[in-house]
Amino acid sequence: MPELPEVETTKTSLLPLLNQKVLSVQVNNSSLRWPIPNDVNQLVGQRLIGLTRRSKYILAQFENATMLWHLGMSGSFRLSDSRDALRKHDHFIIQFDDIQLRYHDPRRFGCILWLDDHAQSKLLDTLGPEPLSESFNADYLEQKFKNKSVAVKVAIMDNHIVVGVGNIYATESLFNLGIHPAQPASSLTRSQIEKFVIEIKRILKQAIDLGGSTLRDYTNAMGENGYFQQTLLAYGRAGEMCINCETTLENIKLGQRASVFCPECQPLKRPQASKNPVSKVKSK
Missing domain, CATH: 3.20.190.10 (MutM-like, N-terminal)
Structure with missing residues (x-):
């Protein structure tokens, strides 16, 4: 698509x-x-x-x-x-x-x-902000993510949160940041969110400069191919070696979409349990 x-x-x-x-x-x-x-x-x-x-x-x-x-x-x-x-x-x-x-x-x-x-x-009218606009910033994304327990990749592809961040560019952004695609959106730190916003903007601008991605038959109205696919590091590369650590890239399905990641560079970090759980009182 x-x-x-x-x-x-x-x-x-x-x-x-x-x-x-x-x-x-x-x-x-x-x-x-x-x-x-x-x-x-x-x-x-x-x-x-x-x-x-x-x-x-x-x-x-x-x-x-x-x-x-x-x-x-x-x-x-x-x-x-x-x-x-x-x-x-x-x-x-x-x-x-x-x-x-x-x-x-x-x-x-x-x-x-x-x-x-x-x-x-x-x-x-129900669409979120454009990802390359000033409205899409760390303050905004932190607010949207704070109660989102869904996978961060699913959340960032939700057009009600931000428009246009599709599978290719979400996969590449998360790989470049070392964030597992299944990481709960609400578990991202402020620092990760700031870097995520910057990386999404960077990778989308790069893709536009390269004419988009021609994976099958996409061409623009002049019949010209895009060239961003030549820079892909994760998307479509399941079973190949990670360019960073040579671990085999894996593929999981999130939101009905293939999600390629490196299990070494993008470890899944589970949210920590509360340090002071409420004790249960036994009934007499």
Whole structure:
């Protein structure tokens, strides 16, 4: 699934469309995660005037309406010449002045929707802060983690806590910090939380600079691969040697996601029991 760096890279690669007018809209298959709206033809004649990202959503602002695009599990956008042959899973096509935008999605878990009040409240309003924003800081994360007994990897991938920290980047951040992915979030020290925030920001920025991760078939809208996967130290490397200590990397499942870690460099530290347990009074 494309994660935040891939979505940010995709958004950037769509910038050549800004200020271009929509000449036509074509829907080849409306059955995505939610049906493509029947009235998308109202885009004809409108110019694309803005492109932003919120979490893993791309917000495409036209002159009289805004669309919300999500890549789902296997979706991608491609800037094409109208004479190029269509691919089997090119479901949604917008013809601009001098270029065509095609949405390709074999598994059809993505979405093409209007950003209206319903979509805003259902999909955006409950999201946590952006990880690269000032709102995502140690004070904030400490507050969110203090009563979280779930695994830290599950917690940091919760979009209600912070958006866009997917499996790849959570795995790499925890490996670099020596924190076991199953460590209870509430057991992290203040120092660990401060370092965690810094590392998440660092690794996401690096991934964006490298164009994201192409593990299977991800490309940006220009057809270019990402290169962050060449730097991976833990993700996808279960059974291989740790680069730090040469221990075999192991894999566990947390929140239905594979979690690779080094048992030597990332030991699981159980919370200490209270030193003064309450004595039980025996009944007479």
